[in-house]
Amino acid sequence: MSGFEEHPLYNIMHPQSIAFWGASNNPMAMGSVQLGSLLAMGFPGPVYPIHPTEKEVLGLPAYARVSDVPGPVGLAVLVIPTKVVPEILEDCGKAGISAAIIVSAGFAEIGSDGRLLQQQIVEIARRYGIRFLGPNCIGAVNPRHKLNTTFYPYESGPGFIGMVSQSGSFVTQVFVHLKRFGLGFSQGLSVGNEAVTDITDCLEYLGNCPSTKVIGLYVEGIRRGREFARIAREVSRKKPIVAYYVGGSSAGKQAGLSHTGAMAGPDELYNGIFAQSGVIRAGSIEELFDFCWVLGSQPLPRGNRIAVFTNSGGPGAAAADAAERSGLRLASFSDDTKRALRDLLPHTASLANPVDMTFARNHQDYFDAMPRILLQDDGVDCVFMYFLMAHKRVIDSVIRAMMGDSADPEEVARQYVSAQAQVVSSLGREYGKPLVGGSFYDRSESFICELQDRGLPILPSPERAVRALGALYKYSVFRLGCSGP
Amino acid sequence: MSGFEEHPLYNIMHPQSIAFWGASNNPMAMGSVQLGSLLAMGFPGPVYPIHPTEKEVLGLPAYARVSDVPGPVGLAVLVIPTKVVPEILEDCGKAGISAAIIVSAGFAEIGSDGRLLQQQIVEIARRYGIRFLGPNCIGAVNPRHKLNTTFYPYESGPGFIGMVSQSGSFVTQVFVHLKRFGLGFSQGLSVGNEAVTDITDCLEYLGNCPSTKVIGLYVEGIRRGREFARIAREVSRKKPIVAYYVGGSSAGKQAGLSHTGAMAGPDELYNGIFAQSGVIRAGSIEELFDFCWVLGSQPLPRGNRIAVFTNSGGPGAAAADAAERSGLRLASFSDDTKRALRDLLPHTASLANPVDMTFARNHQDYFDAMPRILLQDDGVDCVFMYFLMAHKRVIDSVIRAMMGDSADPEEVARQYVSAQAQVVSSLGREYGKPLVGGSFYDRSESFICELQDRGLPILPSPERAVRALGALYKYSVFRLGCSGP
CATH class of the missing domain: 3.40.50.720 (NAD(P)-binding Rossmann-like Domain)
Structure with missing residues (x-):
């Protein structure tokens, strides 16, 4: 050549x-x-x-x-x-x-x-x-x-x-x-x-x-x-x-x-x-x-064990179903992982895979501590993460409650969203594992836009994201000759 | 009940x-x-x-x-x-x-x-x-x-x-x-x-x-x-x-x-x-x-014979492939249909199914006369139509050429797009046959928006449009007990 x-x-x-x-x-x-x-x-x-x-x-x-x-x-x-x-x-x-x-x-x-x-x-x-x-x-x-x-x-x-x-x-x-x-x-x-x-x-x-x-x-x-x-x-x-x-x-x-x-x-x-x-x-x-x-943006997974992380049961089940149909299988979490998750999850949440955080008060955990726990687990080869948007109305109210009426909610929200996007979009690289998102929201949401621009693929549905991870796994089998443990 | x-x-x-x-x-x-x-x-x-x-x-x-x-x-x-x-x-x-x-x-x-x-x-x-x-x-x-x-x-x-x-x-x-x-x-x-x-x-x-x-x-x-x-x-x-x-x-x-x-x-x-x-x-x-x-907007097809109508070969081939994989088959056109198509198509175009108009100078034909010819054919049960957008730049130039510099291109374009949308969106109803569009363009294009608002489904890709027509056919088999001629 x-x-x-x-x-x-x-x-x-x-x-x-x-x-x-x-x-x-x-x-x-x-x-x-x-x-x-x-x-x-x-x-x-x-x-x-x-x-x-x-x-x-x-x-x-x-x-x-x-x-x-x-x-x-x-x-x-x-x-x-x-x-x-x-x-x-x-x-x-x-x-x-x-x-x-x-x-x-x-x-x-x-x-x-x-x-x-x-x-x-x-x-x-x-x-x-x-x-x-x-x-x-x-x-x-x-x-x-x-x-x-x-x-x-x-x-x-x-x-x-x-x-x-x-x-x-x-x-x-x-x-x-x-x-x-x-x-x-x-x-x-x-x-x-x-x-x-x-x-x-x-x-x-x-x-x-x-x-x-x-x-x-x-x-x-x-x-x-x-x-x-x-x-x-x-x-x-x-x-x-x-x-x-x-x-x-x-x-x-x-x-x-x-x-x-x-x-x-x-x-x-x-x-x-x-x-x-x-x-x-x-x-x-x-x-x-x-x-x-x-395939053009994510590192190769070392096996086909996926962690599905959501705050909604339906997208979690849809992702799990699509994962199996795409040649992936749900990872079993280590005891350390389960313990760490239990500390952060509400009692209505699921500790099994898919991890369903349900209604989370602490967004920071969802976008940082929780995916980190999953990426750290040696039994997890790749992570799918569902991205749900907080309403502008809610964000504005929170900002006013925290900062008083003098704050410029637009600017505070922008900084907050940007900081969160920076954290979550770098996690996959940090752990050297594929991390792919799915959301019904698109680039008209600044959070989605910023995540994508920082190199985190956010696909338009859970199934499409997971199928792409399945394709990445297939490619990794060719490249690494790996077939999962 | x-x-x-x-x-x-x-x-x-x-x-x-x-x-x-x-x-x-x-x-x-x-x-x-x-x-x-x-x-x-x-x-x-x-x-x-x-x-x-x-x-x-x-x-x-x-x-x-x-x-x-x-x-x-x-x-x-x-x-x-x-x-x-x-x-x-x-x-x-x-x-x-x-x-x-x-x-x-x-x-x-x-x-x-x-x-x-x-x-x-x-x-x-x-x-x-x-x-x-x-x-x-x-x-x-x-x-x-x-x-x-x-x-x-x-x-x-x-x-x-x-x-x-x-x-x-x-x-x-x-x-x-x-x-x-x-x-x-x-x-x-x-x-x-x-x-x-x-x-x-x-x-x-x-x-x-x-x-x-x-x-x-x-x-x-x-x-x-x-x-x-x-x-x-x-x-x-x-x-x-x-x-x-x-x-x-x-x-x-x-x-x-x-x-x-x-x-x-x-x-x-x-x-x-x-x-x-x-x-x-x-x-x-x-x-x-x-x-x-x-399924909620289109009449039931009487069989599974689809006409694929495009001005682009790739979307036509993708639609044809998806059609067969969805239980549909490409309609064979009658001699009348072929004659009528020949009169309107450039010499580089395909008269077979998929009908590929290639580069068309006359948009009116594409959005009216041509789909009408296909819908009229007794051997056609449903039509997929690919929607390509003319550039704003081209439309503006044409309008200036036709109307002179005094025209308000925005307004003329709006009226033109609206008239065209009205015609094409009513064709399926007129002939009592399913007509479904596919396009990579979305509602930010006023033409797509108006077509959708007038009840013509324009799905985001040829394959998705055709698969939905396949689902409609499956439902028609249940409803009408029909299985095509």
């Missing part, structure tokens, strides 16, 4: 300048929207729109041909009608451009005519030494490099999830999904028809990307199975890979074929490939990102 | 006045929080806090004993220490109160001492003819009656989901979850230890509630299996019932036992009970509400 900066995809994802075909002053045109995304992202290098007649496109000086461009071009982005792609790609080659993203569709995915045309552009690319993504792809995003050639504005910060997708939507339309959890991509690549760059190439590339902590794959069909397994096995020894594969059903296979022309195979075959190469399979796009979040 | 207003639970859920034990001027006390919720809800009848020493509680005149209260009391709410519950319940009986909610915990769920105490309060209730919810429950919510005795503020409007739960959290902490989709409860009941009122009673009651279109159950264990099956069978002939059962794994069983003391049974047993009585099983709390949303 070559180094990161030496990998052929590095140039596509880190251009110093971009020539852009297909943008115009018609804001409805797909190319205009995509160039708009790039400009909105604040790409710092020169961007050269290429347009046959316009002198200016979206406020930038436009050029009739790439040979007119006044400086070197690091990347060509093509959002143009199918039939002119070969000619323009030839122009790129002549201009010495070695990296391209071909967004244009109408190639192998539409049948035999398209396949011929695709073969033609592959030959042109070979002749000139051009490496490209696509055709029939939505582009790529590299937030740290301020690169976004896709159809959608990228509004999250740079993140740790590297995404490779046979669907452009699952790179771009999920921007809003990720943002809802404070997540972001390290890099995202839409591979389209994979004419010269396939999932396996991207996997190899992201395997060496230092800011990618986990790799998410959306798969309709893998073209080079043996090579994929070899590269995936190498990569997953270093960082987790999560795959969402939709071609295992006959309906999914049919849909994928007409989408990117990829050949799917039965679930058993793909499960075999994934299992031997340490790839964790997800069952939906939401689950793909849930798993990436937890 | 008795009529709605004659059902013994009607009085608990529709009191004219309330006596409240356990609230004080300590805002941290659980009772104070719960009384606060009731007041925040704007309960219109008189509320009488009962407190041994305070003359006023949360701004209301307080009374030392219920016998001091100046008017009739329709409902007693008890949030008091375990050991005084029998005495207070006796007071309630003597005062002629016939309905109560006992929030206090420490009864059957903690073991033998608690069971004795619970038996004691059951006997007191029998002696005085008091019907109560609980003990160890979080209370009840009836938004149309402005009743909320729970721990959490209810901020949604009145909805069509009737909820019965063995977890208080799954009635109350999900308020925010429901609000996120514009959903609400018709009524929600937390049954706690079910000393005299169990899930089956509540099911019978909601079966007759005219504003309840679907019933959601959170189940840790059913106490009267045969009676449950009988009532459920009667109710599900009229309206759908969705159950989330967590006691089927040994971990879930253990957790439930320590929570409400309910006896769980293996999945097979419960699957049998659910199947014979037409109850649809959900696999998580999110799925419970997803299913309730679609």
Whole structure:
């Protein structure tokens, strides 16, 4: 496996300048929207729109041909009608451009005519030494490099999830999904028809990307199975890979074929490939990102014994049920743990696992002393914690009672919430064990927001949090060869 | 089955006045929080806090004993220490109160001492003819009656989901979850230890509630299996019932036992009970509400043939794969349908199912003509539709291009979005077929918000939308005895 900066995809994802075909002053045109995304992202290098007649496109000086461009071009982005792609790609080659993203569709995915045309552009690319993504792809995003050639504005910060997708939507339309959890991509690549760059190439590339902590794959069909397994096995020894594969059903296979022309195979075959190469399979796009979040942020558990910690019986039971169905089992606590819990819990609470604190007067215990007791227990490999919100009304009243009417409740609450978030979000790291939260509350609650921003995954339900811990355990079995005591 | 207003639970859920034990001027006390919720809800009848020493509680005149209260009391709410519950319940009986909610915990769920105490309060209730919810429950919510005795503020409007739960959290902490989709409860009941009122009673009651279109159950264990099956069978002939059962794994069983003391049974047993009585099983709390949303709002499909309509290949393939895994199959379109689609689709689009419109210039077709063509096809029983958002930037540009700089883009966009939402949200009703949307965008997009408010379910991912359609089909098999052509 070559180094990161030496990998052929590095140039596509880190251009110093971009020539852009297909943008115009018609804001409805797909190319205009995509160039708009790039400009909105604040790409710092020169961007050269290429347009046959316009002198200016979206406020930038436009050029009739790439040979007119006044400086070197690091990347060509093509959002143009199918039939002119070969000619323009030839122009790129002549201009010495070695990296391209071909967004244009109408190639192998539409049948035999398209396949011929695709073969033609592959030959042109070979002749000139051009490496490209696509055709029939939505582009790529590299937030740290301020690169976004896709159809959608990228509004999250740079993140740790590297995404490779046979669907452009699952790179771009999920921007809003990720943002809802404070997540972001390290890099995202839409591979389209994979004419010269396939999932396996991207996997190899992201395997060496230092800011990618986990790799998410959306798969309709893998073209080079043996090579994929070899590269995936190498990569997953270093960082987790999560795959969402939709071609295992006959309906999914049919849909994928007409989408990117990829050949799917039965679930058993793909499960075999994934299992031997340490790839964790997800069952939906939401689950793909849930798993990436937890696998990319948490240490590996040494076994499958989970402690479920709640102040509500229902979420505790739901988490316990989901744990068993995800390959985890409820930890049995040591006598020390039980003694320590008994000192802190009210008489109505449960000392067994799930630990149900019921109505707790002391929030400090819930967010500090109690999870600490569980993390300390040698019989506990990972902890799920349920996050319930205190009402603003209650918090305000408490603050007034403690501080008098002179206090600024907003500011006191902010400091209090922040201090609590700091404590609880560092516990997992402190004990070197996975700690994952679940809550029906979202980032509109400052506590949830701050916990997530401090690196503690808070998933939107107990079940989703626990299933992600189950996936993390599966990955740890591959990585550590451990199977629990 | 008795009529709605004659059902013994009607009085608990529709009191004219309330006596409240356990609230004080300590805002941290659980009772104070719960009384606060009731007041925040704007309960219109008189509320009488009962407190041994305070003359006023949360701004209301307080009374030392219920016998001091100046008017009739329709409902007693008890949030008091375990050991005084029998005495207070006796007071309630003597005062002629016939309905109560006992929030206090420490009864059957903690073991033998608690069971004795619970038996004691059951006997007191029998002696005085008091019907109560609980003990160890979080209370009840009836938004149309402005009743909320729970721990959490209810901020949604009145909805069509009737909820019965063995977890208080799954009635109350999900308020925010429901609000996120514009959903609400018709009524929600937390049954706690079910000393005299169990899930089956509540099911019978909601079966007759005219504003309840679907019933959601959170189940840790059913106490009267045969009676449950009988009532459920009667109710599900009229309206759908969705159950989330967590006691089927040994971990879930253990957790439930320590929570409400309910006896769980293996999945097979419960699957049998659910199947014979037409109850649809959900696999998580999110799925419970997803299913309730679609089953409570959509007409019954006459078969399992789904049309998947998208402008993105990935969501289409994901929906197709999820459809097959949920018992649906991709519809084959008639020649008329194919001809009609061909006239509207660009050459890069797929005419097969999933229909993938790819990049569409004409939004009007996507939201009107195209789904209409699919709904018209006799070979299509239900439609999933993917909702992609146009960027504000694009919309603004288009409006300026069409109307000139003098237009107020905000207002024009609002009207346009509203007109489009009106059209697409009425299509399913017009053709009498289920139409369900999926999108990664949420109610912060006015289009999504308006679609949802107009009764079109837009679920947060393609897979969740399609799985809910699969659940609707399962219910239709029970209701119509249909199994597709």
